Amino acid sequence: MIALLFAASALAQAACNLDEAIVSVREHGTFEGYMCLANAEESPARITAALLETPAQPRLSRALAVWMLQRADTAFDPAHIDTLSAADRRFLADGIRARRGRKSPVPEHDKAFAQFDWYAPVATYTDGRLKPGDKEKIASLDKPRATAQIGVAHIDAAEDEAAGSAISPELAQKLVPGALVVGGILGALWYLRRPKA
Incomplete structure (x- = not known):
């Protein structure tokens, strides 16, 4: 059997x-x-x-x-x-x-x-x-991951380029490339997609 x-x-x-x-x-x-x-x-x-x-x-x-x-x-x-x-x-x-x-x-x-x-x-x-x-x-x-995972929301290079000068110099200094800081990522996404006055 x-x-x-x-x-x-x-x-x-x-x-x-x-x-x-x-x-x-x-x-x-x-x-x-x-x-x-x-x-x-x-x-x-x-x-x-x-x-x-x-x-x-x-x-x-x-x-x-x-x-x-x-x-x-x-x-x-x-x-x-x-x-x-x-x-x-x-x-x-x-x-x-x-x-x-x-x-x-x-x-x-x-x-x-x-x-x-x-x-x-x-x-x-x-x-x-x-x-x-x-x-x-x-x-x-x-151990916390220092790089983005596949499937995790992120701002890709094309969106960065299209946004151009949408990110203020102050915000750019605060963003650490590749960091998985939820508040920072969500804040950056909001900033890029916010209504333009």
Whole structure:
């Protein structure tokens, strides 16, 4: 019986079409789509390309986080971390702890982790169960990002050029290129789109 399950799982992975899985995750958030992307080594490049094509797709960002979580015992590519939304970085950090026995305090995460065979919460869990590599990954995920993420609203170069002198010298001195300061970004967006007198 177990051999049949493994054979069926291997067949399902072999039949997985990444383009269809991306559409399935993007439009419906299907478990099969997430698992297809989680099991394919080439998923990060395909997911990143889909995010560049159409930004602000939280399900695809989550699919990348699930892919990384399935490989939590290997080093994370910093570019993949930068692609994740803040919510998905928290999901991934929570997942690293969950792989070591922590019961997720977030109900949505707990429900997602329960789909994996490695999820077995231990009542006596402490962060002492984390390996040094786990701690480094969590610190990297918790670190504020200095660069814009794919899918995060930003002012692109064409808008900057079209705005011309719309930004006052005082405001220009306050803006730090690439900084993710929500108030600064929202203020800059408002300033560029404000009604002109």
